[in-house]
Amino acid sequence: GNSVTQMEGPVTLSEEAFLTINCTYTATGYPSLFWYVQYPGEGLQLLLKATKADDKGSNKGFEATYRKETTSFHLEKGSVQVSDSAVYFCALSAWDTGNQFYFGTGTSLTVIP
Amino acid sequence: EAQVTQNPRYLITVTGKKLTVTCSQNMNHEYMSWYRQDPGLGLRQIYYSMNVEVTDKGDVPEGYKVSRKEKRNFPLILESPSPNQTSLYFCASSSGTLHYGYTFGSGTRLTVV
Numbered sequence: 172g173n174s175v176t177q178m179e180g181p182v183t184l185s186e187e188a189f190l191t192i193n194c195t196y197t198a199t200g201y202p203s204l205f206w207y208v209q210y211p212g213e214g215l216q217l218l219l220k221a222t223k224a225d226d227k228g229s230n231k232g233f234e235a236t237y238r239k240e241t242t243s244f245h246l247e248k249g250s251v252q253v254s255d256s257a258v259y260f261c262a263l264s265a266w267d268t269g270n271q272f273y274f275g276t277g278t279s280l281t282v283i284p
Numbered sequence: 285e286a287q288v289t290q291n292p293r294y295l296i297t298v299t300g301k302k303l304t305v306t307c308s309q310n311m312n313h314e315y316m317s318w319y320r321q322d323p324g325l326g327l328r329q330i331y332y333s334m335n336v337e338v339t340d341k342g343d344v345p346e347g348y349k350v351s352r353k354e355k356r357n358f359p360l361i362l363e364s365p366s367p368n369q370t371s372l373y374f375c376a377s378s379s380g381t382l383h384y385g386y387t388f389g390s391g392t393r394l395t396v397v
Contacts, residue, residue: 203383203385207385213391214374214388214391216388217385217387220385264382264383272386277326277327
């Protein structure tokens with residue numbers, strides 16, 4: 172079946188620290204992979220995506236590379252800011268199970284000045 | 285602006301009083317979905333619709349109804365709300381293929397007392 176596993180939080184970093192949030196997936200087909208971000212009191216926003224192996228998604232200084240060999244899609248940012256404090260969700264979409272979307276459980280990030 | 289609009293943003297109601305949460309999208313998307321978000325449980329899909337007059341159950345459909353009479357609208361109906369339906373609800377839409385990801389509404393925080 173299809174599933175997404177992401178590292179548990181909460182994660183607390185100092186401003187300008189390097190961020191990695193791990194995400195691994197299980198998929199029977201050829202999924203697309205996503206990172207969504209949820210700022211306090213808001214809905215989920217698409218942060219970045221990758222639709223095939225070796226693709227790199229990037230946005231707002233965040234990056235993630237679709238690694239088929241390790242079934243991973245880790246989120247990274249070189250220098251976090253206080254404004255990056257949010258909950259981050261890894262997700263995949265797959266055709267083989269009726270066009271479904273699978274979310275990880277979310278990782279809460281707090282960046283302190 | 286491309287968006288998914290949910291109303292209301294906040295709602296407090298009493299047990300058993302029927303309510304409807306509206307959802308509308310202006311992107312001509314075929315696929316729409318309702319999720320609920322609860323602490324420690326992540327996002328769980330309630331119902332989804334692949335097109336007009338086509339709806340199907342997600343992971344937690346009990347106690348909810350939906351309809352898709354028009355492409356742009358996908359209301360969520362709680363015929364007899366109960367306290368365990370207190371949650372944060374999100375509507376989302378996507379083009380026919382979920383490989384491009386979802387666009388989410390801002391959420392509806394429902395409290396049933």
